[in-house]
Amino acid sequence: MSEREPFFTESHDMFRAMVRQFVESEMEPFADEWEEAEIFPRELFLKAGEQGLLGLNYPEEYGGSGLDYWYTACFVEELVRSRCAGANMALMVQSDMATPILADLGSEAIKQEFLAPAIRGEKIAALGVSEPNAGSDVAGIRTHARKDGDDWVINGSKTFITNGTRCDFVTLICKTDPAGGHQGISVIVVPSDAKGFSVGRKLKKLGNKASDTAELAFDEVRVPQRYLVGEEGMGFYYLMQNFQGERLVASLSAVAGCERMMEDAFKYGREREAFGRPILKFQVWRHEFADFLAQTEAARRLAYFAVDLFDRKLPCTREVSMAKIVCCELALKVADRCLQFHGGWGYMDEYPISRTWRDVRLLTLGGGTTEVMREIVAKLSDL
Numbered sequence: 001m002s003e004r005e006p007f008f009t010e011s012h013d014m015f016r017a018m019v020r021q022f023v024e025s026e027m028e029p030f031a032d033e034w035e036e037a038e039i040f041p042r043e044l045f046l047k048a049g050e051q052g053l054l055g056l057n058y059p060e061e062y063g064g065s066g067l068d069y070w071y072t073a074c075f076v077e078e079l080v081r082s083r084c085a086g087a088n089m090a091l092m093v094q095s096d097m098a099t100p101i102l103a104d105l106g107s108e109a110i111k112q113e114f115l116a117p118a119i120r121g122e123k124i125a126a127l128g129v130s131e132p133n134a135g136s137d138v139a140g141i142r143t144h145a146r147k148d149g150d151d152w153v154i155n156g157s158k159t160f161i162t163n164g165t166r167c168d169f170v171t172l173i174c175k176t177d178p179a180g181g182h183q184g185i186s187v188i189v190v191p192s193d194a195k196g197f198s199v200g201r202k203l204k205k206l207g208n209k210a211s212d213t214a215e216l217a218f219d220e221v222r223v224p225q226r227y228l229v230g231e232e233g234m235g236f237y238y239l240m241q242n243f244q245g246e247r248l249v250a251s252l253s254a255v256a257g258c259e260r261m262m263e264d265a266f267k268y269g270r271e272r273e274a275f276g277r278p279i280l281k282f283q284v285w286r287h288e289f290a291d292f293l294a295q296t297e298a299a300r301r302l303a304y305f306a307v308d309l310f311d312r313k314l315p316c317t318r319e320v321s322m323a324k325i326v327c328c329e330l331a332l333k334v335a336d337r338c339l340q341f342h343g344g345w346g347y348m349d350e351y352p353i354s355r356t357w358r359d360v361r362l363l364t365l366g367g368g369t370t371e372v373m374r375e376i377v378a379k380l381s382d383l
């Protein structure tokens with residue numbers, strides 16, 4: 001890969017091989033079981049932690065590896081081979097969604113108490129943004145924290161929270177000044193054993209079955225004021241920064257997913273015959289797949305461009321949002337056409353495409369919908 005991919009060195013390639021080995025031995029063989037159970041063993045976090053997969057970019061003093069973002073790209077791309085999007089998402093929430101704010105802005109005590117055990121896989125992390133009445137409109141959240149003595153007292157609810165049923169802490173986005181709009185939002189770490197914290201329904205989903213997605217409730221939950229992350233009132237801006245990593249991870253997964261879906265489809269199409277010919281040889285499909293190969297390559301280049309900007313800490317919100325639109329929308333199209341290519345078998349659980357078709361549907365919704373991404377691109381393009 002390195003010769004054609006200037007971003008990846010030999011060391012990235014060795015890391016990629018290690019992740020592939022991990023995914024093929026510790027995840028892929030159990031994917032069906034985990035999907036059926038709608039959960040996977042907690043030990044997977046520990047195993048991933050032991051391999052250093054949960055803290056690739058974090059400082060070594062907290063157990064991270066201090067590596068560049070291209071290692072994260074390798075990690076995410078290889079995870080797709082597990083065929084268990086739910087477990088993949090749970091791990092990525094732990095490594096790239098719920099913890100970056102703690103690493104960037106948390107106090108030393110927060111890093112020792114929450115970040116370091118999350119990197120080791122000992123504590124499970126969740127990110128609490130979405131609420132029953134506010135998803136895209138983050139400034140519209142109602143979960144509220146008020147100061148009382150040395151504590152924050154938190155009331156409200158969150159929904160759609162990945163890792164929600166068994167998280168050890170939530171990186172919680174809440175209002176600390178209800179009248180303050182965007183400036184009234186802060187980030188507070190809430191341990192799940194705090195009195196008044198409870199897990200509501202575990203939600204039934206279309207796909208990503210192996211990850212637990214839950215409602216959380218906060219009823220007069222009291223946590224020390226030192227659990228505030230960064231500055232009070234800056235939470236909205238921290239979250240917008242945090243979203244860039246989350247959206248990149250989604251984009252990279254989407255491109256790797258397109259490749260995997262086509263790999264499976266080509267294998268199927270070489271063996272399955274209709275009218276005396278392998279179905280892959282029908283001109284309509286050859287041309288459609290040629291288009292998808294071209295579009296996947298174009299999507300990958302855009303995602304890598306955004307990764308490069310992100311890795312070099314250059315402004316990248318516009319490019320990351322573009323990548324999320326292009327890569328995630330493409331994955332939906334590729335999934336649908338690959339299912340069609342399998343004929344009736346595509347509708348049966350015997351072939352991976354039926355699960356993937358359900359799983360990829362999340363890509364244009366989670367971490368910012370396509371419509372919200374378009375709005376960002378339009379705004380940043382002065383439209």
Ligand SMILES: Cc1cc2nc3c(=O)[nH]c(=O)nc-3n(C[C@H](O)[C@H](O)[C@H](O)COP(=O)(O)OP(=O)(O)OC[C@H]3O[C@@H](n4cnc5c(N)ncnc54)[C@H](O)[C@@H]3O)c2cc1C
Binds near residue numbers: 133161362372
């Ligand atoms: C499986 C799963 C796991 C998730 N995990 C987490 C998690 O761990 N933590 C967490 O906090 N959240 C999580 N989410 C929530 C996810 O981030 C939200 O679903 C997403 O942000 C959209 O919010 P919403 O569902 O409230 O939709 P809404 O915001 O109600 O949007 C509904 C529709 O309106 C459109 N829309 C909204 N605003 C605009 C606009 N300005 N312009 C044009 N169209 C607009 C949207 O694009 C969408 O089509 C998860 C969701 C799912 C499905």
